[in-house]
Amino acid sequence: MARILVVEDDAALSRGLSSLIAASGHAVDVAANGQDALDMAHDEPYALIILDIGLPDVTGFDVLARLRQNGEKVPVLMLTARDTVTDKVRGLDLGADDYLLKPFDPMELEARMRALLRRSTGEASPVIQVGALSFDATTGLVTVNDREINLRRRERAVLERLIARPGKVVPKERLAAEVFNYDDDVAPNAIELYVARLRRKLEPDGPQIRTLRGLGYMLDPG
């Protein structure tokens, strides 16, 4: 539960965003222009600001610059309709913490918000959920549909790397480099063994681990 400010001049998008955020259990305030946003950010201690670049009075870049000038350290996630690299670089240079291109996947927005909130509130969300699988980073407990899965050290290490990037391909070499230490004397293809074991243990109702030959492995959130 955190307090979040949405700065967006399009009323329909603003309503959609705030409802989505409210649905994930946060308190939402809405500003429709840059001046309101600055005033509200000054008065209230927000845990996160979602800031559109195209605002009617000043640009989102200006709002961000003035926030940072005032010493506000609140995380800012910028939304933009322009997918040029320069816009992205400019936003990040001005002190934006993340950047999303419209139209965005609401799930992606929620994931980014979670990451930013984790940083700002300092408390890592210890349980990661991917489909029926949940992974508690603190206790190391792994469950699929509340059924506990027993993993060995290397299998757990593999899962930890894959679950950090669900839906993304993790190259095999990188996975191996992260799972094995330098002094581990292992065959180059040993990682395949651990992935195969982990895959068997997550079956049948857990998320699938896909092998993409020549590319790497991916935890498929389904």
Place this chain on the structure above:
Amino acid sequence: MAEAVNPHAAPEGRSPSLTGRLIGGLIVPMVLLALALGIAGAISVRHAVTAVSDTILLASSHAIAETLAVDKGEVTLDLPPSAFGMLENNAQDNVYYTIHHKGQVITGYADLPLIGAGLADGEHTFIDAVYRGQPIRLVAEARRLPRLNGLIVVEVAETTGGRTLISRHILWILGSLEGALILLVLVLIPLAIRWGLHPLVRLRATMDSRNAQDFTPIPLAQAPGELRGLVSSFNALLHRLDLAVEGVRRFSADASHQMRTPLSVLRSHIALLKKASPIDKGMRSSLKDIDEAVDRLERLVTQLLALGRADGATPLPAAQRPCNLLQLVQDAASDLAMMAARRRVNLALETPTQPVWAITDENLAHELISNLIDNAIRYNRPRGHVSLSVFATNGRAWVSIEDSGPGIPPADRERVFERFIRLSPDADHSGSGLGLAIARALGDTLSAHITLATPDSGEGLRVVVDFPTADGEQA
């Protein structure tokens, strides 16, 4: 197909080339002039040789006449050897003489024709004649001797072998020089014309080497003075074209940007509706259709923007750097792995043993490859495959993308690069019909060629892209 037309092919009934006109206009009069000079030269040579030889002939006649004397009413003659010596030459001409007095031959060759009968004292005359079957030159001079009535006529003749020899010799030299001159003209004029017209060729090369989207004016300084007007008219045309193209490009970019916010609205509210429970089966299916429509719209907008970018892309030479093509394909494929997984398409990459480097713009090449892989996944069948491979051969760096989709009949393989062309109108393939058009536009910008073929398995489509490399020649 439009590209098959050679832009430099001569149209039917074309006007003669500038080179042809210049060569015709210069060489023909030059050769005629040389011929006229040759003829005039030959005539002058003949005259000069005749004049010189005649002088010697006359001198010889004088020498004979000087020795004439009258002794006791008789004409005596002491023929000096020098009189004939001066007539000696290589041609071994025969020399004849006669001395007449009052129509009577005093001495010499009596049958030599008498031509000096009508001459006054001190006069002389020359004629050409034939004597003993040979052409001769004959001089006759008349003299009055003291104490003698009537005039003495001295005639000296020589055969013309020597004169002809000299004339021929000089004419031969003259002819050789003339010939050399004509040959030189024949060789030099085309060279000079080619050299003179070279700025034209260079200008054309400048225009040819241009990127299709390059509308910068041709620098006037590059054009020869005679062509400045033409070049500035061309530049004005380029400028108008640039404005028009830029207008269209900006419109499509702006329009696409404007669509992004409404799409976000749709996405967020669809997500909300999906979370809201309970919904009945009919609503869920409607929601799914709306969701998929938004997907398609979103892709269309992204593709339009990409196309606008590809059309506007002028790769800076600085951005064309050695680029690890394998890494690039891995990145592009990894980004699309989820999409492949959702469509139950098996995505795999054949890793080469050697790294493959291309000289290209990394961002544009990524976009090109992404579009091709996206297409291969999209136009596929469930449980199908997309096989990628990267290799270097023939001085180019290659990426091959094979799918197990319906393939493209050879007759349609050029057409699919056109914008908004979709071969299968069936709803399962939610393509925009822009993927290959974008790839082609980016390929043109990067000098990368895209070729469509049928895989060895006979099923699906094989798309091959070749990029320039550091060791290969530029395409």
